[in-house]
Amino acid sequence: MVLKIDFDSEEALYTQLCNQIICGIAMDVLHDGDSLPSVRQLADEIGINMHTVNKAYAVLKQEGFLRLDRRRGAVIALDMDKLRTMEEMKNDLALIVARGICKNVGRDEIHNLVDQISYAEIMYVSALTGQRLPKLFDMIDTVIENQTLRVATGVLNEIMTEAVAMQQPPSDKGKRLRIYYITQVSVKPPTFVMFVNDKQLTHFSYTRYIENKIRESFGFKGTPLRFIIRERKES
Numbered sequence: 696m697v698l699k700i701d702f703d704s705e706e707a708l709y710t711q712l713c714n715q716i717i718c719g720i721a722m723d724v725l726h727d728g729d730s731l732p733s734v735r736q737l738a739d740e741i742g743i744n745m746h747t748v749n750k751a752y753a754v755l756k757q758e759g760f761l762r763l764d765r766r767r768g769a770v771i772a773l774d775m776d777k778l779r780t781m782e783e784m785k786n787d788l789a790l791i792v793a794r795g796i797c798k799n800v801g802r803d804e805i806h807n808l809v810d811q812i813s814y815a816e817i818m819y820v821s822a823l824t825g826q827r828l829p830k831l832f833d834m835i836d837t838v839i840e841n842q843t844l845r846v847a848t849g850v851l852n853e854i855m856t857e858a859v860a861m862q863q864p865p866s867d868k869g870k871r872l873r874i875y876y877i878t879q880v881s882v883k884p885p886t887f888v889m890f891v892n893d894k895q896l897t898h899f900s901y902t903r904y905i906e907n908k909i910r911e912s913f914g915f916k917g918t919p920l921r922f923i924i925r926e927r928k929e930s
Contacts, residue, residue: 700741705907708743712751721785731769816917838917848878858908865898872896886921897924
């Protein structure tokens with residue numbers, strides 16, 4: 696399996712590495728008992744720091760995807776419950792993707808949809824042993840708290856101003872998108888209204904960029920964020 700890192704992505708490098716290995720397991724590219732490259736070897740192949748690979752392997756070990764063997768290094772190690780769960784998820788996703796393809800939904804659009812639910816928290820629990828069940832209720836409390844979180848308009852616009860300064864809004868035929876201000880109007884889920892000069896210039900990727908900047912500051916783990924775009928004509 697070839698592991699690749701997107702150095703331009705806002706997602707942490709170790710997280711990208713973890714996700715690719717998990718996807719490799721789900722797609723039957725990696726199997727229970729397979730050895731992964733050594734920390735040094737993988738770091739050299741991808742061109743990243745060894746500490747990043749170490750962190751990825753540590754996270755995967757903690758989440759139950761691999762074990763660390765003195766002789767073989769990092770080894771894929773899954774319990775049967777997790778294997779069955781991942782197989783069911785793979786079958787469900789395959790059907791969903793197939794239906795989308797039949798409706799002319801493209802590969803990039805599918806990837807975008809996956810990115811849109813990256814906020815969702817994932818926790819593996821065991822009904823048989825009760826493993827992680829107490830932590831599950833803590834996570835539920837956190838999600839409920841984040842769904843009702845409100846951010847002051849002044850703070851939101853400071854974040855937006857910094858974001859726009861770092862990456863200019865898109866333009867078309869010489870006309871550039873201008874974001875006048877942003878405000879939060881409701882909760883459950885947190886909903887924001889952005890006032891702009893032209894809705895047609897507001898590409899979903901730039902809205903996602905603004906969303907990511909807000910999440911960097913306030914988290915909003917486990918809850919979607921809703922954005923409403925409204926035009927305000929220049930005076």
